[in-house]
Amino acid sequence: MTSTTSPLPAIGAKGLRKSYGDRYVLDGIDLSVPEGTIFSLLGPNGAGKTTAVKILSTLVTADAGDLHVGGHDLATDPQAVRATIGVTGQFSAVDGLITGEENMLLMADLHHLSRKEGRRIAAELLHRFDLVEAAEKPASTYSGGMKRRLDLAMTLVGEPRIIFLDEPTTGLDPRSRHTMWGIVRALVSDGVTVFLTTQYLEEADELADHIAVLNDGKIAAQGTAEELKRLVPGGHVRLRFTDPAAYRSAADALRDVSLPHPRLRSSRGGARIDEEMSLSIPSDGSQRELRSILDWLDSAGIEADELTVHTPDLDDVFFALTSGADQPMEAIR
Known part of the structure; x- marks a missing residue:
């Protein structure tokens, strides 16, 4: 008989908890991100978005929870998880004292690629991210959008199948933000899974297949953008x-x-x-x-x-779910 069991999600979390002192930053959250999709975690400052990314990318240890990334158990095989993922954090990892190309080659060395292979991948990614003309200039001379593109290009040197993007477009102008959106969509069309945190509600609406709203360490609601919009009155x-x-x-x-x-x-x-x-x-x-x-x-x-x-937009959803309303809304599962 053929098995009908569904494949493991690219990212799965059940009962994820993390506290600092007596304050729970993440209080038993459940997440499931299918392969080849964009998942967006929304929430106000201090809601726990970055902590969730740090835990799922092995940078911080969870207090509790059954966590799997790329089919690997986060607790027992973190090294296998690290070999599967890439992380672009809130703050750029670009070294401004060296050129864009040198940043790429440094990342290739960290992935233990041969000199020939490292140069090949660096050249391909610099071309893909429209950074060829600036490749030999110090990264400190790059605009904010160029630095974010270089940062993401560096993340892709190891060809990760799962990428965590923690507020990747913060501070970018609208044109640069739209450029980044196009890059993210292209990654997903190649089968990459993206876990995105953002405070730009338009960004989640434009990109995400599934959205979860995090508030006070708990998931206030989750679903598609359209499902979330139907949760609030005003339509x-x-x-x-x-x-x-x-x-x-x-x-x-x-x-x-x-x-x-x-x-x-x-x-x-x-x-x-x-x-x-x-x-x-x-x-x-x-x-x-x-x-x-x-x-x-x-x-x-x-x-x-x-x-x-x-219909209400995600701004309405965000304010309704994170403003301490008297009647909390039921999460979509």
Whole structure:
């Protein structure tokens, strides 16, 4: 009989705990990152993101937890884990006193590559990261974006299949940030797994296949970006009218009649009216609710000139989950 057991994730953690003194930085978190995907860990300063990266990359020992990286047990075979991963930390590992090429060759020496092989890989990566023209200049003369590209290129010298990126675009301008995003996407298209921590919510939204929000050492919620956005209120369907008579008719209908789905009802009949001849109907943006709204509009004879669906963004999710709200939201698993 053929086995149906699923393969181990590239990164797996169950019950990960770490404390300093009497304060738990990580309080029993569970994570699972499939191969060839981008996982993003979000959280405010001090939430434990960097500690999680340090533990999973063997730099710090966990207090407890069943941890596997690249199929290797972190507790019993950390050396095998180190041979599988690459780490780009918050602060650049680039030596500014030597050239970009010399930084690359130094990394090749640390990986015990032959001189010929080291030069070949260094040349390929400098070309891949658009650093050929600057390769013979001191790294101290590089811009912030160039230093981050060189830092990531150095991480790739050992051809890791799992890469930890701890806030890799902090301080970069928007153009440099988008360049880094393209590089990360290209890595994943080659089968590399990326564990990304970031405070840029747009970055997680753009890149991540799966996101976990870390707050006070616990996972507040996790899921895809779209799943997380549906956790918070504020989504709505907006109807815009160009005919004042049609607008007034629709506004009156929405005031007087409850909408068909309980989630869509409000004290004002289910819609919010603004000064731009538009109506906003609460909705979580799901296909089911949108169909319900459209069916009701048809039955009421309401025809809008424009209909748009608005859902909360990751900013809304982040603030809702990390602001100590009275009613914590249930995590998506």
